[in-house]
Amino acid sequence: MLEIKGLEVKLEEEDKQILKGVDLKIGAGEVHAIMGPNGSGKSTTSYVLSGKDGYEVTSGSATLDGVDLLDMEPEERAAAGLFLAFQYPVEIPGVGNMTFLRTAVNAQRKARGEEELSAGDFLKEVREKAKALKIDADMLKRPVNVGFSGGEKKRNEILQMAMLEPKMCVLDETDSGLDVDAMKLVAEGVNALRSEGRSFLVITHYQRLLDHIKPDVVHIMANGRIVKSGGPELALEVENNGYADILAEVA
């Protein structure tokens, strides 16, 4: 599904290398987690995959089902099936949440040469999916993320994911700012989307989220590289002992 090879990335504005050769391969239907200390390059990986400005890829590649992602515009990556759940979802005053969702869904369908969803079908689908995430009609009407609580913003991200039905979902610290109940709700939303054809990359600081979204593989990232990979037990090890032991071990 997703294959990252020797990815090296520096900031455009300053001469600072952030990723120093990331290798990662996620198979169809798999859930991978990336953990790691602050500044290790986790979020940068998600931004580079989704095409945010400000980063320069100096070496390496990233492909989705064999298609080169790095050459595409962000919207083309989205249409190809990539989705990033933002750590800090952006507020867009003046754009209704519903308008936003419908514009996104239909833009992707159009890009893939599919027919646009009718207003009725769209509404039915949104209502159904919003209900499961406890998103009420008011939240759908309000401008995108404006005045939303931290939990509402994250649930809104999952709603977008549910509507867009991507192949490859990258969740960037989706658990940050969430209380236990909200995290459970978000995790349930993610789990409901798990399927054979859909893969997940979950970026997180805490093992807690991985109790709810059970990963197949856990990677530890440090200083711009993946330094260790293992099963779910690796996350427990981090939770109990911190990163120091692991980093010392691979140093």
Place this chain on the structure above:
Amino acid sequence: MALAELKLAATQTRLTGMVMPEGLNDQRVDAMNRVITMGLPHKRDEYWKYTDPATLTQSTPETAALFHNDEGALFADIDRVKIVFVDGVFDADASDDLTCEGVEIGRLADVDGGWAADIYGTLEINGQLHVHRPLAALNTAFATDGVVIRATAKAAKPINIIYLHSDEASDVMLHNLVRVEEGAEVTLLETGPAAARFNKVLEVDVAKTGAFHHVRAQGRDHERRAVTHCFARIADESLFKSFTLTANGVLTRNECIIDMVGDDAVAHVAGACVGDGADFHHDDTVFITHDGLNGESRQVFKKVLRNGATGVFQGKILVKAGAQKTDGYQISQSLLLDDDSQFLAKPELEIYADDVACSHGSTSGAIDDDALFYLQSRGVPRKAATDLLTLAFLAEALDEIADDALADDLRDRLESWLGRRG
């Protein structure tokens, strides 16, 4: 040459050969004397610092190519009374019967005494009190026609003045009058480019508890020029709301002068403007005077400028000594889509009462990169995302329109304009 002499000479040149239409003779002669006393505006006048009036004052207008498109008429699905002027000439065949429950409708050319003659030019004179507005006086002197509307109850339908442009060299002056009687309510729609050069005055007198709604969409002819003045006087517990959408046009100066003489009166003026190209210049000049208790005024102006377009906003709130508990708000914002476009803003507050709340703000900004990336990351192409954010920026001004059907119609139109950019 000193500015005063320069202006006098220019004014005399301009007035030479101009023919005063029949009717309202005293008012017209007075108005012409005002023009001579004030002199026509010059770019060295402080009030015209950001907008060069030369093409508005010169004797012969610059020509304006006709703009053809396949768009249907604005507000076509709204039941309204249509009054059509083609290059300033009333078109009876294209117009509806000038009848509507709750209002009396007539033409300025037919005015012979009565309420219309009584107020003709009087609100314009009031509007000259603090700042000279000679082009409005010129209009009072020489306007050939216009619509006069007297609302005696809640009007059954909106009244839509449609200004068509068919002559590349047309030079048109129209003058409309509205009187809203106590407790009455009327909506005036104005649409279309009108002429190569259009000088229009609207005088609106709202009696206590009356309500006046004004929604205007200036035509999209790329080369047209317009100077418009709206003079309003609003009494106790009355409501005045005006919204203008402007796209294209080489030069537009829209002045709105509101005198809030009554207590508990509400006045909202808003504008959305979309300008594309170095030859686009759009100026909103607003002057609101609070002269009653508990008055509420709002000015909301938004401009989207690209490819070297220029936007101007001059907005003033004057709160007189007795106008306690005034609530005045003013915001002017521009969205600059490139480095070549510019927005010039001059917000002013002048307050003589000590128990008022007045605020004003003015900003210029670019498209929010984070919002743009967020939309793109959801699959919305960059251009569509930019358009969506542009509409969102203008939304606050469009929200000032009270009638949802009218607002939706303008929103849809604006959406297609952003998409076509034609």
